[in-house]
Amino acid sequence: MTPASTGRADACNNLALRKAARYLSATYDKALAPVDLRATQFSILQRLGAEEEMTISGLADAIAMDRTTMASNLKPLARDGLVTVEPSAADRRVRVVMITAEGRARMRAALPLWNDVQARFEKSFGVGEAAQLRASLEGVLRTGFEPWAE
Template identity: 75%
Template structure:
């Protein structure tokens, strides 16, 4: 049996994950800064590029974010003309998000910056370890919790 840590927060899965996420997020944000994008914005543009136009709700699901936070994250991208957010023609309650040509150009311009920091992380952490980390974190998303359920 493993002894309990002196500081109970040292055994907190959420704290460990958040610390690592803040550390990596700041690292990626710094690398992407010349593009004018933050990591979350870059990820949104990448998802739209890969999947095409989609609803705010579906995009939020793809990024594991609640719909309200996604809508907030889309506002500056829309202001800059990188995405459009329009009412669905088939469902007036749904909002459709589309990557604009300017958004695609900005995402493509940021891609080498992202690739550079991605490569540096994998070099430092280990490519196999990084792949294992992503696999483990994907498994976390399938752990049975429903944090945004109403």
């Protein structure tokens, strides 16, 4: 019998991952609070800053989030003028997200705060261990599950 087959909470991969994710998310949220961003919002702005524009579905895929949750996360960013969400010129049914100048400015203001918490985590956890953690978590995304498939 494997530890996973016993039903013990301490053997649950999902619980372990979610506990660590909540812990780190709260740490990053606290660090980014002075610029009025949450970690997820920062990640969205960071991704859009690199891509210029993306469809909501493409952005959701890039961040491993379902489309509905992504659309909900974009609402406060659009309300605050950090992104725009417009119908695509090629297909009016598709919504395109773009970072605004204000969004770029907020991301630049947040970057030193993000860099600081990133460095503190890596100092505490270990630079090599953090790199291995990211690689392992990327591996999770390649396990073949399709949680948002319709």
